[in-house]
Amino acid sequence: MTDTLTRILRDYAALIILIVLAVTLSIVSPNFLRPQNFLNILNQNAPLLIIAVALTPVIIAGGFDISTASILAVAGCSAAWLAAAGHPYLGIVLAPFIGLALGIVNGLIITGFRVHAFLATIATGMVFRGIAVRITDGQLISARMEEFSWLGRGRIFDTVHIAVLVMIVCVAIIAFLLNRTAYGRYVFAVGGNEEAALLSGLPNRIVRIATFAGVGMAAGIAGAITVSRTGQGQPLVGEGLEFDAIAAVILGGTSVFGGEGAIWRTVVGVLLLALINNGFNLLNVDPFVKDITTGSVIILAIALGAANRSR
Amino acid sequence: MAGLSQPTVMPIVTMTGIDKRFGGIQSLRGVDLDLRPGEIHALIGENGAGKSTLGKVLGGYHPRDGGEIIVAGEPVGPGWSPRRALDAGIAMIQQELAMVPGLSVQDNVFLGIETRRLGVLARDNAARYRELEARTGYGIPGEARLGDLRVADRQKVEILRALAREARVIIMDEPTSSLSASDIERLHGTMRALREAGHTIVYVTHFLEHVLDVTDRITVLRNGEKVTTVETAGQSRKGLVEAMIGHSVDVSYPERPPLPARTTPAVLDVAGLETDTGVRGVDFSIRPGEILGLIGLVGSGRSEIARAVAGVDPVRAGAVRLDGEPITGLSQREIIRRRLVLVPEERRAQGLVMTAPVQDNMSLPHLKLYSHLGVISPARERARVAELMDRLNVVPRRPRQKVSTLSGGNQQKVLIGKWLMAEPRVVILDEPTKGVDVGARRMINETIMALAEAGTAILLISSEIEEVLGLAHRAYLVNDGRFLQEVACDTADGDAILHRLFETEDTKATA
Numbered sequence: 001m002t003d004t005l006t007r008i009l010r011d012y013a014a015l016i017i018l019i020v021l022a023v024t025l026s027i028v029s030p031n032f033l034r035p036q037n038f039l040n041i042l043n044q045n046a047p048l049l050i051i052a053v054a055l056t057p058v059i060i061a062g063g064f065d066i067s068t069a070s071i072l073a074v075a076g077c078s079a080a081w082l083a084a085a086g087h088p089y090l091g092i093v094l095a096p097f098i099g100l101a102l103g104i105v106n107g108l109i110i111t112g113f114r115v116h117a118f119l120a121t122i123a124t125g126m127v128f129r130g131i132a133v134r135i136t137d138g139q140l141i142s143a144r145m146e147e148f149s150w151l152g153r154g155r156i157f158d159t160v161h162i163a164v165l166v167m168i169v170c171v172a173i174i175a176f177l178l179n180r181t182a183y184g185r186y187v188f189a190v191g192g193n194e195e196a197a198l199l200s201g202l203p204n205r206i207v208r209i210a211t212f213a214g215v216g217m218a219a220g221i222a223g224a225i226t227v228s229r230t231g232q233g234q235p236l237v238g239e240g241l242e243f244d245a246i247a248a249v250i251l252g253g254t255s256v257f258g259g260e261g262a263i264w265r266t267v268v269g270v271l272l273l274a275l276i277n278n279g280f281n282l283l284n285v286d287p288f289v290k291d292i293t294t295g296s297v298i299i300l301a302i303a304l305g306a307a308n309r310s311r
Numbered sequence: 312m313a314g315l316s317q318p319t320v321m322p323i324v325t326m327t328g329i330d331k332r333f334g335g336i337q338s339l340r341g342v343d344l345d346l347r348p349g350e351i352h353a354l355i356g357e358n359g360a361g362k363s364t365l366g367k368v369l370g371g372y373h374p375r376d377g378g379e380i381i382v383a384g385e386p387v388g389p390g391w392s393p394r395r396a397l398d399a400g401i402a403m404i405q406q407e408l409a410m411v412p413g414l415s416v417q418d419n420v421f422l423g424i425e426t427r428r429l430g431v432l433a434r435d436n437a438a439r440y441r442e443l444e445a446r447t448g449y450g451i452p453g454e455a456r457l458g459d460l461r462v463a464d465r466q467k468v469e470i471l472r473a474l475a476r477e478a479r480v481i482i483m484d485e486p487t488s489s490l491s492a493s494d495i496e497r498l499h500g501t502m503r504a505l506r507e508a509g510h511t512i513v514y515v516t517h518f519l520e521h522v523l524d525v526t527d528r529i530t531v532l533r534n535g536e537k538v539t540t541v542e543t544a545g546q547s548r549k550g551l552v553e554a555m556i557g558h559s560v561d562v563s564y565p566e567r568p569p570l571p572a573r574t575t576p577a578v579l580d581v582a583g584l585e586t587d588t589g590v591r592g593v594d595f596s597i598r599p600g601e602i603l604g605l606i607g608l609v610g611s612g613r614s615e616i617a618r619a620v621a622g623v624d625p626v627r628a629g630a631v632r633l634d635g636e637p638i639t640g641l642s643q644r645e646i647i648r649r650r651l652v653l654v655p656e657e658r659r660a661q662g663l664v665m666t667a668p669v670q671d672n673m674s675l676p677h678l679k680l681y682s683h684l685g686v687i688s689p690a691r692e693r694a695r696v697a698e699l700m701d702r703l704n705v706v707p708r709r710p711r712q713k714v715s716t717l718s719g720g721n722q723q724k725v726l727i728g729k730w731l732m733a734e735p736r737v738v739i740l741d742e743p744t745k746g747v748d749v750g751a752r753r754m755i756n757e758t759i760m761a762l763a764e765a766g767t768a769i770l771l772i773s774s775e776i777e778e779v780l781g782l783a784h785r786a787y788l789v790n791d792g793r794f795l796q797e798v799a800c801d802t803a804d805g806d807a808i809l810h811r812l813f814e815t816e817d818t819k820a821t822a
Contacts, residue, residue: 181685182678189675192664199623199653199661200676200729201644259666 013304014252014265017297018272025275029282037282039161041274046163047072047222047238049270050170052245054218056266057178058211059249062191062258063117065212067106067125068219068245072238073132075099076223079148080141080233088148095224096217102128103216107209117212125242132235141233152229163225170218175263177214187211192259248273251301272297323348323383323511324369324401324480330377331364331535333719333746338364340535341378346480351502351512353522353543356532357555357774359746365532366482366515370403371396402473403482404466412458416440419457420471443471447504463494470501481505482513487521499525517608519548519813533557552809556776564781565757567801568764571600576635578768579651579737581620583629588615591792592629597737597768602759604779604786604800605772608812612792613772614656617739620770621653622646633737647676652730656741656772662726663714670696670710673729680733699728704754720751727755731762738762739770744778756782776805790815 009016025032042049051068058065075095082091102124110120143149154162178184186207189197197204222241227233252269254261276297280290322345331339339361346352354362367373369380371393380387382399393403410419417440418425426435440453449467451460457468466486473481483502487495502512502525514526522529523546531538531554538554577596584593589612597603607613618624620631626639633651641649655661663672673696674681681692696710703724705717714722727743740759744752759782763769773779779786780800788795788808795815798808 180687180689182682182687183685185671185675185678185687188667188671189664192666193660195661196664197675198643199655201642201647202675203644255666259664 009304011253014268014272014301017301018268018275021272021275021279025279025282029279031282032279037278039159039164041271041278042164042167043161045270045274046161046167047226048241048244048248048273049267050167050218050222050225051215051241052248052266052270053171053174053263054215055245056249056254056261056263057174057184057187058117058215059246059254059256060178060191060258060261061187061208061211062194063110063208063211064246065106065117065121065215066242066246067102067121067128068215069238069240069242070125070128070132071099071102071216071219072223072226072241073235074102074128074135074223075220076227076237077132077135077141077233077235079224080143080227081135083143083145083148084141084233088143088145091143091148092151092224092228096220099220099223100213100217103213103219104209106216107212110212111205111208129235132237136233136235138235142231143227143233144231149228149231152225152227163229166221166225170221171263171267174214174218178263183207183210188259190258244273247298251298253301272301320347321384322346325381326365326369326378327381328378329365329368329375329380331361331368331373332376338535339368339375342532342535342537344369344530344537344540346511346513347528348479348511349506349509350527351506351514351525353526353529354513354515354532355517355519355522355529355551355555357517359534360532360555361535362515362517362532363484364535366403366484366513369396369480369513370401370482372403372405397476397478400477400479401482402476402478402480403484404469404473404486405484410457410465410468410472412456414457415453416451416455416457416460416468416471417453419468420453420475422472424476439475443475447471447474447501449501461494463490463497466490466498467501470505478510480511480513482515484515485517486514487516487518495521519551522551523548531555548813549810552806552813556806556809564778565753565760567602567782567784568600568760570784571598575599578634579620579770580632580635581629582632584616584619584626584631585628586615586619586624587627588612588618588624589792590615590619593792593794595787595794597770599736599766599768600763602763602769602771602783604783605770605789606776606779606786606798606808606812607774607789609774611789611812613789614741615792616789617653617741617770617772621651621739623653647733650733650735651737651739652676652733652735653739654727654730654741654743656745658722658726658745662729663722665715666713668711668713669700669705669717669725672714672725673699673732675729677733695732696728699732700725702731703728703758718748718751720747720754723747723751724754727758731758735767737768737770739772741772742774743771744773744775776808780805780808788812 031037055065055068075098078098079091079095082094106121106124109115109124110117150162152163156162178187186202189202190204190207194204226237248269249266250256251272252265254265273294276294277290324346326344329339329342342365344365354365356362364373368375371391374391380391382401417436420440421436426439437453451464451467457465470481486498490498505512516522523543526543528540529543529546530540531551533555538557575598578599580596582594584590593616595603605613605616615624619626622638622641622643630637631639633649638646638649659665670693674692678687681688693710700708700710705721705724714725717725730738743755759769771779771783780803783800786798786800788798788811790812
């Protein structure tokens with residue numbers, strides 16, 4: 001009996017904390033339960049959720065990526081630059097593919113030189129950030145035309161944000177890839193047992209590169225949304241988001257050792273981070289308490305998740 | 312083989328009724344062992360007999376599941392660990408030496424027990440090292456970088472490390488496995504010197520010649536149980552081998568299908584196979600429905616032959632032909648697609664994704680068959696997996712269950728099922744019954760026979776001679792990457808084969 005209980009606690013730690021938090025917030029703050037508040041939370045966190053969800057296969061396959069925020073900046077600044085040059089639609093369409101290209105570069109470096117993904121993406125992250133500075137010349141690129149801002153600011157029927165719809169589509173596609181396709185199986189196999197995957201004739205290297213390409217593309221989409229929303233391309237955009245994304249994936253319970261994880265877990269992780277944020281805003285608490293709480297919750301969730309693993 | 316006991320000598324270590332399980336496998340069953348001060352005590356047995364495991368239980372590396380350990384009259388409680396073993400004067404030298412290659416010899420020797428003043432390393436360490444060095448006379452400079460030393464010298468550093476901690480009992484797990492003949496002689500000299508100084512040495516090995524040469528007493532293990540403990544004096548290799556293999560009574564083998572007609576063309580043909588992994592010129596062919604065995608000790612090159620044939624390791628010279636078509640140099644994927652498959656030896660390391668469910672593991676190499684444009688059709692996949700689980704009697708029959716939660720025998724069945732999923736024409740089985748219980752073993756053996764009956768060509772590798780003789784039509788003895796001789800399995804004598812293998816191995820070791 002206690003065995004089942006600890007297992008549930010371990011497997012669903014983040015979800016349980018999320019539910020407890022949501023219930024608490026709805027009791028202490030009447031504003032929390034309003035649908036508009038929910039939509040706002042989703043809308044604000046759309047770029048983070050898109051990146052975190054696409055980062056999940058990377059981590060399941062045994063990789064890591066700390067360059068996602070820099071990819072977001074390159075793609076976002078490129079989009080803003082194109083918009084400012086009179087091609088707003090082209091900018092939005094191209095941003096995901098710029099991200100895709102940079103993700104492939106990451107994958108090629110990591111698999112080609114056999115460098116640890118952690119080190120490789122620290123380095124490429126610096127390079128990409130530098131490229132973003134170069135694109136903007138270190139300035140702000142203003143892009144406030146309607147043809148550009150619809151992605152980040154627009155709503156359908158004046159209720160649901162377009163960014164939220166894009167986010168839902170991204171989540172659906174990645175969840176489908178991971179759960180219903182051969183590629184998804186390969187991702188789990190490569191991360192769970194590289195040698196067994198090789199002996200099964202899997203293209204380990206291509207699988208790895210594909211995961212990085214995926215998170216690159218997601219970061220490109222997130223970049224387009226972010227820049228479109230603020231109406232300005234600036235090279236430091238998205239800074240810190242790479243760590244939020246990693247935190248969300250791990251918080252949800254995807255294993256950093258690879259081979260285990262799920263998209264719904266990452267969604268829970270992002271929502272948990274978002275609710276903590278939102279709750280503190282609703283309650284008007286000092287921001288430094290918020291950071292302490294966020295960090296503590298991450299530790300709590302990871303500790304709960306790890307409790308039984310060492311058995 | 313009655314063991315003499317000398318009740319006057321107070322043992323330094325007494326282990327009684329030691330049990331150890333790994334998952335569902337009982338590795339040690341009620342094993343007793345006593346060690347006297349100033350003796351070299353051999354632990355011998357076949358692969359998987361439990362000799363290393365027993366050493367590791369004593370060294371604190373494996374917690375025991377039952378039984379008692381008494382060191383110098385004091386029972387050790389629960390929570391016996393390498394650290395506590397060291398404190399009690401028991402040091403273990405593992406097969407893979409556990410030291411820091413980037414540090415100097417001296418730093419390695421004193422790692423964790425450095426003389427410090429307020430946390431700053433004191434100069435005494437150098438003097439301490441010289442004193443220790445002088446006691447042994449190994450002649451290894453303390454400043455040398457450990458990573459630059461030869462394996463034999465690193466072992467000596469391990470011994471120095473044990474001595475620096477005042478170990479009275481030193482457990483050596485297969486210390487000669489990577490040593491040259493002259494280094495082995497030197498190691499034996501070292502062991503004798505340690506014995507003279509009153510230390511006890513536990514020598515885990517499978518080289519009988521070494522055992523007879525250097526030890527005082529021998530404990531023989533078989534299938535996790537102690538067979539006997541005897542004084543070395545007066546023992547012969549023949550007697551030890553008999554004690555090691557015994558005569559397994561609990562395994563009966565299913566009827567072999569008839570050997571295919573001589574005129575049937577071979578499905579797999581291997582000629583002049585050589586690899587960088589140590590295969591040195593191997594020729595053989597297998598006809599459909601034929602079971603060919605490879606018999607050899609660990610490190611004989613039998614697994615390397617399998618890996619090269621299956622396209623896992625690159626082939627340096629020679630040809631592998633499937634139905635007359637060369638397949639050397641083809642990708643793993645392509646070879647699997649042509650239905651030549653390898654069931655690898657290490658199911659955890661090479662075979663299964665332990666974090667994934669049974670179903671995903673089984674279909675992993677064959678997803679093309681169950682998907683369209685990369686999208687898996689789950690119904691067909693599940694039906695095929697369920698069929699195989701029935702055929703192999705995998706318990707519980709739940710395709711979504713994680714492999715890691717199954718018993719060893721059922722994991723092995725899943726591994727075999729994985730490679731049978733696409734109806735292969737050639738199956739290479741490397742140690743298919745390693746570490747599985749009797750029931751699973753029988754199921755696996757029956758499966759092998761059924762495959763041959765249906766016309767599959769089988770290459771069966773096992774270190775259990777009885778198993779190869781019971782299952783295969785004919786077999787080759789493998790040593791040092793080459794075939795020694797061919798044997799017909801229904802007439803061959805297992806003991807004679809084992810003697811032949813150990814003989815060749817010992818000639819190599821003492822050459």
